[in-house]
């Protein structure tokens with residue numbers, strides 16, 4: 496009898512095996528990067544054939560495709576179309592900055608997008624004044640990261656100086672009208688006799704919207720709560736995770752809910768998911784590997800820069816604001832208070848502008864090695880996949896507030912892709928209802944609601960899938 500299996504169950508040896516595998520896979524990606532190889536490629540017809548068959552009657556674009564030649568043409572065109580929505584998402588972020596930003600003007604914030612325009616769609620004077628303030632700031636505010644971002648964007652789009660305010664107005668008008676249409680769609684669904692109508696409407700709510708980069712802390716609380724519940728039910732085992740993919744990590748530019756812009760741009764989810772897995776002892780923080788997939792060049796550049804900083808020994812500081820008026824539940828507050836306790840240490844937060852009086856804030860500096868190990872790829876999850884050496888797939892993949900930007904067919908394609916990249920037994924978590932017509936390799940385990948407020952008015956529904 497050999498003592499191999501017994502040895503493998505010894506935690507120290509297992510950790511050593513993990514570590515070796517971790518270095519091996521990191522080595523693979525570093526070597527690939529050095530050799531100029533990109534592991535990202537388009538999904539092949541044989542990898543989505545089942546999904547196409549399941550969606551053949553949907554009438555959605557691409558679902559009628561029956562052969563690999565047509566598929567190869569279609570998926571490339573679709574990828575271009577998806578990426579064509581990135582700029583509109585940036586325009587939406589600029590609209591949020593105009594409405595809520597405090598870094599470029601002392602004018603009062605607009606209460607919410609509903610107050611930006613009249614019912615007939617005319618921008619209100621307070622909105623127009625803020626547009627003017629941002630246009631003025633563009634000429635002078637060299638230090639303001641967001642203003643610089645807007646300036647670079649306008650330059651790239653070829654917007655002449657004299658046309659900037661008109662351009663902002665047009666975008667804001669469109670943005671306000673779209674937000675009103677989303678509200679209406681949800682209200683209509685709430686009137687439906689079928690209680691699932693609201694979930695279904697929410698699931699594809701932004702399918703034609705620009706791809707926004709907004710991000711905030713609380714979806715990560717919902718992910719951690721869900722993983723914790725799975726662990727308690729023995730649906731997950733301690734130490735079972737090593738490689739994590741964060742699809743669409745996002746960038747906190749001017750989050751649409753709170754609209755803060757008084758701290759540097761930051762990304763939260765890669766660290767939040769890493770910490771959740773470590774806190775629940777699903778993996779050891781130092782052994783875990785986080786790979787981010789995104790399509791937005793600003794998100795990709797930000798993560799590359801923070802990883803470079805980490806490799807140069809620089810910690811990555813996150814600012815964590817919390818508006819007490821939002822009435823977070825005690826559990827959500829305790830998540831906020833504990834955020835970063837494993838990966839970093841507390842820092843003195845940036846001062847909250849007087850105009851945001853009452854907003855609580857903490858800051859945490861993520862230790863350099865955790866930043867250093869972040870990887871990011873420019874990959875469109877509905878069209879592109881990553882090739883790994885055998886056995887180096889993901890144990891956990893998350894996509895919150897990402898697939899809601901796609902139709903049912905595209906969501907099903909993303910699911911086929913996710914199933915392909917997961918290790919057997921690996922878990923996929925998202926926070927919107929996804930199509931039932933998806934790759935059979937993914938098994939639906941259920942949905943769990945995490946409320947962020949005691950009233951339950953605000954929260955996330957996390958759906959859970961396991962790769963067979």
Ligand SMILES: C[S@@+](CC[C@H](N)C(=O)[O-])C[C@H]1O[C@@H](n2cnc3c(N)ncnc32)[C@H](O)[C@@H]1O
Pocket residue numbers: 577706707708709710711714742743744745746764788789790791794874875876877894895896897900
């Ligand atoms: C609204 S943000 C969500 C950020 C974060 N996941 C959260 O919940 O706070 C959407 C993110 O997904 C990215 N994204 C959108 N479509 C994508 C796609 N097809 N493939 C990869 N990333 C995508 C966006 O660029 C952005 O970073």
